[in-house]
Amino acid sequence: MTKTAATPLSRTNRERTETTRLALIEAARGLFVSKGYGDTSTPEIAAAAGITRGALYHHFVDKRDLFRQVLLREAEAVAAGIEAAAPGQLTPREALIEGSKAYLDAMTVPGRTRLLLIEGPAVLGLAEVMAIDEATSANSLRQGLERARAGKAEVPLDALARLLSAAFDRAALEIDAGADGQDVRAAMLWLLEQALGSEPRRKPAA
Amino acid sequence: MTKTAATPLSRTNRERTETTRLALIEAARGLFVSKGYGDTSTPEIAAAAGITRGALYHHFVDKRDLFRQVLLREAEAVAAGIEAAAPGQLTPREALIEGSKAYLDAMTVPGRTRLLLIEGPAVLGLAEVMAIDEATSANSLRQGLERARAGKAEVPLDALARLLSAAFDRAALEIDAGADGQDVRAAMLWLLEQALGSEPRRKPAA
DNA sequence: TCAGTTCACATACAGTCTGCATGTAAGCCT
DNA sequence: AGGCTTACATGCAGACTGTATGTGAACTGA
Numbered sequence: 001m002t003k004t005a006a007t008p009l010s011r012t013n014r015e016r017t018e019t020t021r022l023a024l025i026e027a028a029r030g031l032f033v034s035k036g037y038g039d040t041s042t043p044e045i046a047a048a049a050g051i052t053r054g055a056l057y058h059h060f061v062d063k064r065d066l067f068r069q070v071l072l073r074e075a076e077a078v079a080a081g082i083e084a085a086a087p088g089q090l091t092p093r094e095a096l097i098e099g100s101k102a103y104l105d106a107m108t109v110p111g112r113t114r115l116l117l118i119e120g121p122a123v124l125g126l127a128e129v130m131a132i133d134e135a136t137s138a139n140s141l142r143q144g145l146e147r148a149r150a151g152k153a154e155v156p157l158d159a160l161a162r163l164l165s166a167a168f169d170r171a172a173l174e175i176d177a178g179a180d181g182q183d184v185r186a187a188m189l190w191l192l193e194q195a196l197g198s199e200p201r202r203k204p205a206a
Numbered sequence: 207m208t209k210t211a212a213t214p215l216s217r218t219n220r221e222r223t224e225t226t227r228l229a230l231i232e233a234a235r236g237l238f239v240s241k242g243y244g245d246t247s248t249p250e251i252a253a254a255a256g257i258t259r260g261a262l263y264h265h266f267v268d269k270r271d272l273f274r275q276v277l278l279r280e281a282e283a284v285a286a287g288i289e290a291a292a293p294g295q296l297t298p299r300e301a302l303i304e305g306s307k308a309y310l311d312a313m314t315v316p317g318r319t320r321l322l323l324i325e326g327p328a329v330l331g332l333a334e335v336m337a338i339d340e341a342t343s344a345n346s347l348r349q350g351l352e353r354a355r356a357g358k359a360e361v362p363l364d365a366l367a368r369l370l371s372a373a374f375d376r377a378a379l380e381i382d383a384g385a386d387g388q389d390v391r392a393a394m395l396w397l398l399e400q401a402l403g404s405e406p407r408r409k410p411a412a
Numbered sequence: 413t414c415a416g417t418t419c420a421c422a423t424a425c426a427g428t429c430t431g432c433a434t435g436t437a438a439g440c441c442t
Numbered sequence: 443a444g445g446c447t448t449a450c451a452t453g454c455a456g457a458c459t460g461t462a463t464g465t466g467a468a469c470t471g472a
Contacts, residue, residue: 011439012439013440013447013448013449016438016448016449020449020450036328037328038243038328038329041429041430042429042431043428043429043430051451052450052451052452053430053431053452054449054450054451054452055449055450055451057430057431058448058449058450058451059450061431062430063430063431118328118332121324122242122243122244122325122327122328122329123244123328126379127383154396155392155393155396156386156390156392156393158389159377159385159386159389159392159393159394160393160396160397162376162380162390163376163377163390163393163397164373165376166372166375166376167370167373170368170369170371170372171365173332174365174368179365180362180365184362184365184369186362187361187362187365187366187369188365188369190361190366191361191366191369191400194400195397195400217468218468219418219419219467219468219469222421222467222468223419226420226421247457247458247459248458248459248460249458249459258421258423259422259423259459259460260420261420261421261422263459263461264419264420264421264422265420267460268459268460269459269460
């Protein structure tokens, strides 16, 4: 009877685990987004996922761990969105600009800014959140800067990348909060270009 | 009527209130900084302040309200630090740069970045925190930009100011987290200057 | 100056939450 | 087929939040 045919009655253990974990993560995501981490209770999450708290604590060590998995999925989704938009056929400068737009687009998915930029740092600590998107997407900005600004030293690149990254985050937050997306995007792209300096073919004035 | 003489033995009600509130706010600040809002309990706060929870709930409507007062004090302290460093005798450009340095200095006070930049947005919501430092310090950056970039339209100033503000916040965070403060400051000031554009006396290249 | 009222706080309590310990039925391996 | 492990469910202990209530000291007006 160990067939792979659709037998919804008896499921293999791996299947059960997978569906349960997914249900929990998605239910938790919805509640964390709408009510915040602190105001979301594990009974609520379990109920929304259609299981009991026992299952939750069987699959995740605690509420914080569940939140971490939610964040991880979210960060991966953002990274995927960015990579899908950077074909690699472009000049470093163009790639950077396309990647930037893709990031801002990816962050418009509802709840994403709240999870990654607001709740995340408070619940897991800034260090862990930065480690997460270091592992998923982050350093693409730094590398992009490195290539696009090739040759021009003049400023600590590592630090600059992180400052610009913060500006991107705020841009996403503003757009999500209902600010004029057009203005914010324009300002962000403009700031990025200032940071990149003059076009390579045009000899720099300094 | 009531004598205004100093009677240190029996304290007036206003005095009692003031000292109790201050004790609570300072005790709470310490705990919020070291353990975070979520992991700090009101029994703990009350004990650290040397009073009971009853007093806490007499003076503040709830834990969140107490946190709000802590944040308010902190934001005011930052604003004071900035204003103390901007004498007003300077050119708009110089004033902006001096103010920027002052901001980064003010944010080195232990716990300030965590309270204002990490816990604050999560506990009170980004909107309320932004309203708070709008009311205390914030728009000085926007006004500074406006003056220093006088004439050059080319980019939405409002949006740009908020993006730069986010970069400043991240700079403070990085310095607080132990990053090379020299590098971060250099990068931040450099980015600010790029945003300001070329010096007014020197005709812009673009 | 003194009775009534308000204020500053303490104590007690109800409801909820978190994490764990224990129980059970169903896969799973040999 | 039998033992072992997995995937949950249930029950419980400790802690926490917010509120209702009690008490003595400060305040107010006559």
